[in-house]
Amino acid sequence: MIRERFVKSNMKTGRTAGIGIALSLAVCLFILLAAIRAGSVYISLADLMKIIASHITGSPLPAEVDPMNDSIFWTIRMPRAITAFLVGGVLSVSGAVMQAVLQNPLASSYTLGVSSGASLGAALVLLCGFTVAGLEGIMLPLAGFVMGLLTVTFAILLASRIDRSVSDQTIVLIGMILSLFVTGIMNFMMTFYSDRSKQLWLWMTGSFSARNWNHCAILTVAGIIGLVILMMLSGQLDILTFGELQASSMGVEVKKTKIIAILVCSLLTGVSVAFSGVIGFIDLAAPHIVRRIFGPSHKVVIPMSFVYGGAFMALCDLASRTLLSPREIPVGAVTALVGAPFFAYVFFAKGRRKA
Amino acid sequence: MELLLKNVSAGYGSEKVLRDIDLSISDGETVFIGGRNGTGKTTLLRVMSGLMEYEGSVTIGGNDISKMKRKSVARLIALMPQASEMYFQYTCFQTVLLGRFARSKNVFGSFTHEDREAAKTAMEICGVYEYRDRLLNELSGGQLQRVLLARTFAQGTPFVLLDEPGSNLDIKYRAELCDYLCKWAQGKTSTPYGELKNTVVAVFHDLGQARSVCGRTVFLKDGKVFADGPSSKVITPECLESVYDFDVAGYIDRQVIIH
16 A cells, blocks of 8 residues: 555655655665674774775774774675675565566576575585685685576576477476476485585575675676666566567567576576575565565666665674674574565465455 | 568467468558457467467568567557556556557667657547556556557557457447547558558457448458458448358347437
8 A cells, every 4th residue: 555655646746756765775774884883893883984984095094993893894794794785685686577577476586496506506515525626715606606507597498498488487387396306416415415514504594704895896796787787678577567478569579588687687696696695585575575665667676676685685684693693593594584474474465455 | 561461370389270361451451350259360460460470471561570670560560459467566657658668769768758748648548647647456447448558559650459449448438449540540650661651450349340440341260361351341241140150230130229
C-alpha cells in the first residue's frame, strides 16, 4: 500500500521519488559509517574523517589521531565494511535483474549455479590443494570465480541446445539440476577430505574478515561496468516482464538481452562469491523491498537495489562481528536468519493478494 | 509499402496451424482476419510481425522480416495481443510509455518529452488517461484492454495488428474504437522509410465491427486462406456458413433486435 501511494504521488510530481531516493542514500551512508565505527574499538566521527582525509590527500596524519586507530580503521574496518557494502550491492542488483529476466520472484543471482560452481572451485583448492604456479596467493578467489562462470556458461549452452527459444523454465530447471549435480560432486569430494572440510564450510558460509582495498577496487570496477550495462538494458527488462512475445513485438531482442543480462549478473555474482563466499538471501530480499517502495521500473530498481542491498549487507556484517564478539558469526548465517522470515513473508503475502 | 507473405506455414511443435498462406497487404488497407477458433488467426498476426518461426517468406518493403532488427520491425508494425503477462505491477502510464521503446535513441532508453506526449495522446484517445497512475492489477478487463490498445498506438507505427481489440469492451467503447480505427486508417505515419499510409489488420469476432472498420476481409479455414476480397463481397451468408460451419445469417436474424 505504501508503494501504491508512493508510485501515485511519484507519477504526479516526480518529487516524492527524489525525496525517497535522497532519504535512502542518507540512511545508507549512515549505516555504512556505523558499520565502520562500531566494534570493540570506537572512534569519533571527527577522527574518522581526519583519517580518511589524510589518506585521500596524502598529507600526514594529524598528531591528535592515534596511529593505532589509523591502522584499525583504514586498513581493517573500512575495506571490510566497503567490501561488504559492494558485495551486497552487486548481489542485489543481479538478483533484481535475474528475477525480471526469468520472470520468477524466487530467482536469484545463484539460480544458474554460480554458487555451486564457485564452491566446487573452492573445494578443489581447499580440499585437493589444486593450484597453478605463480597464482598461489589468489588461487581461492580465482578458482571460485572461474568455476562459477563455467557452470553458468555451461547452463546457458545446455539450455539453448535443448530449447532454442531459451525459455525461462528451461533456464531455471537446467540451473537447478546443474547446481544439484555440482554440489553432489563437491559433497562426494568432502567425504574423502573430511579433515579439511571445516575450512571449506567456513568459506561457503561467507565472511568479510581480512578484506583489503584491492578487493574494494576490483569490486568497484566490476560493479560500475556491470551496473552501466544493466542500466542500458533497463528498458528492455521492463518490457520483458510483459512476456517475451510482447517484448519482441515492441522491439526488444529477447534472446540477446536475456543472455547479456544473465552473463553480467553471473559475472557480478562470481566476483562477489570469489571475495566473500556464498552469501544468500540479500539478493533475493533486497529487490523485493525496493520494488515495494519504488515500484517495478528498472531505472530505479537497479540503482536502489544496489543501495539497499549494500546497506543491508554492511549491517549484517556489523552484526556478524559484534553480536557474539570476539567470536564471529558467519555473515551468511546472519543474512539467512533475517532473510528467511522475509522470504516467507513475500511468498505468503503474494498468495494472500491473489486470493 | 507492402507486407508480403509467400507460401507461409507455421505452427507450434510438429503441429502446423497455418499452411501455404499467400497474402499481400499494402499500406493504407484495412484488413479483417476472420475464422473460427483455432484456425490460425493469432498465429497469422504473429508471423506477420516476425514473432515466431515459420517456413516460407515474410517481407515488409522487400526486407525479410526474420532478418530485420526487432527495433526496425517495431517501428513499422505494432501488435496488440489478446492478453498480457504482467509479472510486475507497472502503472498504466508507465505501461503505455514503454510502447515508445523502439523509438528511443538514448542508450539508457530514457524517454523524451515527445514520448510522454505521444503516450498521453494515445491514452486520451483510448479513454484511459484518467487511470494513468493506477496499477495494472487494479483495472477491469476492458480497461486493461484499452491500456494495451493505447500502448499499441503509442508505438507510432503505420501497420497496426490487433488481436480481438474489442473483446472485453462494452458496446460504447466498441463503437468508439471502430470510429477511431476508421479515422486513424485515413491518416499517415512517418517512418524511417518515409511517410506511409496507416494500415489496420484486425481479428474480430463481431462481424459488425469488422464490417464497419475493414474494407477487406480475409477468412481463414483449417489454416488456409478460404476467402479474400472486399468485405462487401466476401461477408455474405453463403461464405459465412462455409467459414463458420453453421447458418450465421439465420442466427443473426434470430437475435433480439431492440427497436
